Amino acid sequence: MRKAIGIVVLTAAAASCLAAPVSAAPTPGHGASLTRAVCDGGNQPTNGFECGSDLAVARHEGDGPTGVRHVDDAYIWLGELAGFYAKVGGDLQTMLAAPVEGVQAVNVSVRACADGRDCVNGAWPTYYSDRRVVFSHGLFSDDTFGHEFAHGVQDYYGVVESGKQGEVGAVREGVADVLGELFDLTNGTPDTTDRWKMGDGSVFGVYRDMDDPTLRRMPDRKGGQYWSTRGSPVINAAVIDKLGFLISEGQTFNGQTITGIGTARSAALWFAVVRNQPKGADFRAIAATLREVCASNARDGVAGTSNADCAQVEKAITATQLER
Numbered sequence: 001m002r003k004a005i006g007i008v009v010l011t012a013a014a015a016s017c018l019a020a021p022v023s024a025a026p027t028p029g030h031g032a033s034l035t036r037a038v039c040d041g042g043n044q045p046t047n048g049f050e051c052g053s054d055l056a057v058a059r060h061e062g063d064g065p066t067g068v069r070h071v072d073d074a075y076i077w078l079g080e081l082a083g084f085y086a087k088v089g090g091d092l093q094t095m096l097a098a099p100v101e102g103v104q105a106v107n108v109s110v111r112a113c114a115d116g117r118d119c120v121n122g123a124w125p126t127y128y129s130d131r132r133v134v135f136s137h138g139l140f141s142d143d144t145f146g147h148e149f150a151h152g153v154q155d156y157y158g159v160v161e162s163g164k165q166g167e168v169g170a171v172r173e174g175v176a177d178v179l180g181e182l183f184d185l186t187n188g189t190p191d192t193t194d195r196w197k198m199g200d201g202s203v204f205g206v207y208r209d210m211d212d213p214t215l216r217r218m219p220d221r222k223g224g225q226y227w228s229t230r231g232s233p234v235i236n237a238a239v240i241d242k243l244g245f246l247i248s249e250g251q252t253f254n255g256q257t258i259t260g261i262g263t264a265r266s267a268a269l270w271f272a273v274v275r276n277q278p279k280g281a282d283f284r285a286i287a288a289t290l291r292e293v294c295a296s297n298a299r300d301g302v303a304g305t306s307n308a309d310c311a312q313v314e315k316a317i318t319a320t321q322l323e324r
């Protein structure tokens with residue numbers, strides 16, 4: 001995968017299509033080990049949430065189940081997430097590990113709680129920052145888990161530093177949604193109901209309808225109904241949500257009849273987008289990156305990707321008015 005993308009993109013013809021040099025791709029087979037650390041805030045308010053310092057490690061790599069559901073689910077999901085990225089040539093340990101009790105570990109703090117917040121139902125604190133993911137009790141679900149760690153993958157490839165505001169921020173949030181939902185759809189507990197809903201299974205509940213963002217008054221196309229003219233990343237990310245849904249599942253939408261390429265090819269496609277998107281990518285730049293990496297994946301047969309799949313990607317770009 002790494003070599004395939006690198007070789008193809010570095011040819012003169014392909015390189016001319018990209019706005020920025022291709023970022024470093026992962027080395028398959030290298031560092032295939034995984035060291036996990038799950039810390040538990042126990043739903044008690046604390047001043048900080050960092051795993052191994054503010055909060056104690058509840059489950060180290062190789063430890064047995066603790067009986068605390070969020071701790072044990074997080075441990076399992078980290079293993080599944082490593083598998084999700086390994087399938088498309090990514091190494092979670094390389095991308096996300098940080099020091100925890102003197103060991104480099106992919107780490108997450110669960111049941112974190114801030115003073116004055118609803119420790120059971122609330123959404124805060126849930127975030128990614130500097131190779132550390134924190135989860136409140138309320139927002140804990142496998143799709144949001146995949147979303148927050150996708151921010152870590154973006155960070156590794158320099159996406160986060162390129163901006164969190166406006167369309168650039170909407171791309172960052174939307175791509176994290178797509179990778180998070182693709183994880184949710186393909187992990188050990190794949191969705192049968194609530195497919196393409198973010199937050200399903202959490203106490204907080206569903207907060208994004210990727211299949212139809214308009215259900216939650218968010219836009220399903222650039223410039224369409226509910227489009228945030230002030231450029232709210234959280235609102236306009238819904239266009240990327242819809243794009244991810246259309247590419248994977250297919251639908252007749254906004255004049256285009258799209259046949260879905262499925263979750264496996266989608267995972268390979270979107271991970272390649274993160275690796276290859278130019279700094280500060282807006283919707284137009286993401287459309288160009290999608291074309292480029294899809295063509296590359298088709299040439300190399302990555303996950304069975306074909307030119308016919310890329311024609312579907314093209315239709316989804318048109319349907320969501322990405323280049324409007």
Ligand SMILES: [Zn+2]
Nearest residue numbers: 147151173176
């Ligand atoms: Zn996010």
